[in-house]
Amino acid sequence: MTIYIPTPLRPFATGKDAVEVTATTVAGALDALTQEHPDLRKHLFTSEGKVRAFVNLYLNDEDVRYLPAKEATAISPNDTLSIIPSIAGGGPQLRRRGRLSR
Amino acid sequence: MSVLRLSKAVYDAIRAHGEETYPHECCGALLGRSAAEGWSINSSVKAGNARTDSAHNRYQISPGELVRMEREARKQGLSIGGFYHSHPDHPAQWSPTDLAEAHWLGCSYVITAVAQGKAVLTNSFLLAGETEEKKRFELESIVVSE
Numbered sequence: 001m002t003i004y005i006p007t008p009l010r011p012f013a014t015g016k017d018a019v020e021v022t023a024t025t026v027a028g029a030l031d032a033l034t035q036e037h038p039d040l041r042k043h044l045f046t047s048e049g050k051v052r053a054f055v056n057l058y059l060n061d062e063d064v065r066y067l068p069a070k071e072a073t074a075i076s077p078n079d080t081l082s083i084i085p086s087i088a089g090g091g092p093q094l095r096r097r098g099r100l101s102r
Numbered sequence: 103m104s105v106l107r108l109s110k111a112v113y114d115a116i117r118a119h120g121e122e123t124y125p126h127e128c129c130g131a132l133l134g135r136s137a138a139e140g141w142s143i144n145s146s147v148k149a150g151n152a153r154t155d156s157a158h159n160r161y162q163i164s165p166g167e168l169v170r171m172e173r174e175a176r177k178q179g180l181s182i183g184g185f186y187h188s189h190p191d192h193p194a195q196w197s198p199t200d201l202a203e204a205h206w207l208g209c210s211y212v213i214t215a216v217a218q219g220k221a222v223l224t225n226s227f228l229l230a231g232e233t234e235e236k237k238r239f240e241l242e243s244i245v246v247s248e
Contacts, residue, residue: 004172007181008207008229017181042233052234054205056165063165084168087185089200089211090127090153090160091192 001075003033004082012039026057026064027071029081044083058082104140104242106184106210106226108132112146113246117221119148120188120214126157129187131171132210133180140228140242141183141210147171160199161187184210184226191217194225196239204229207237212244 003019010017014037021032030051034041044055051057051071057064059073059081067073075081112132119128129151134143149167153160163171163185175182185206189195194215196204204211207229214224226244231237 004176006172006206007183007209008205011208017176054203054234056168058165058169061166061169082169082172084165084172085205086162086165086203087129087168087206088153088160088162088203089187090156090197090203091189092159092197092199 001029001077001079001081003029004080006083006085008085009040009043009083012043013037024074025071026059026073026075026081029075030057030071054086056084056086058084104210104228104240105245106140106143106212106228106242107137107245107247108134108143110246110248112143113224113244116146116186116212117214117224119146119186120190120216120221121219123151123157123188124216124219125190127151127153127159127161127188127190129161129163129185131163131168131175131182132184132186132212133171133175133178134183135180136183136208143183143210144178144180146186147174158190159192162203182206182209184212186212186214188214188216188221194223196227201237201239204237204239205234207231207234210242211239 023029149163152162227239
């Protein structure tokens with residue numbers, strides 16, 4: 001399958017924007033990816049070996065965390081896996097004026 | 103200091119987006135190519151703000167939308183080089199929330215201050231650092247070309 005590497009992780013995959021791996025599950029694909037590019041491991045996984053909270057994985061157009069088998073989901077050769085770090089933010093917390101309840 | 107290069111059309115578009123969504127934060131992606139001194143942006147892509155619960159001071163681009171943006175970037179031979187969002191009635195300066203929620207190392211984060219519905223200052227910050235634990239924002243120059 002093809003794993004698409006997002007911009008921030010390409011330096012750790014020798015500059016590649018896509019990597020081809022052979023695997024039978026999503027977890028197997030990630031394992032194959034980090035075996036080929038070990039520097040990716042710390043960016044994708046916590047020290048306990050779980051996918052980092054801000055790393056989203058999409059199997060084709062589906063979020064892996066919402067698939068019944070999650071990372072144990074079986075994959076086929078024509079599937080794609082997209083690694084997508086979260087993007088969010090915002091201004092400061094606004095102060096609220098106190099209101100008296102009546 | 104790194105340099106973010108973009109056309110006047112893109113610069114105006116991202117600022118106008120902030121005016122359109124005021125008093126809520128706007129957000130979107132910047133597509134381009136990496137150069138020695140920083141990103142050279144070819145186009146911007148508007149995104150929906152998934153933080154409908156607090157859109158006046160929070161933004162989020164849904165991962166599903168990011169997958170589509172990446173796909174579009176690949177079709178154009180480009181990469182996602184950064185993101186933009188607006189700060190309604192607040193300075194064009196990154197906040198602790200902006201830094202905590204930033205994970206695209208090596209990419210540019212562009213912020214436009216929108217005061218009373220009008221875009222004022224636009225700043226860009228490179229998310230520098232080799233790891234999530236050592237990330238930091240560094241102010242970068244913006245060069246706007248015709």
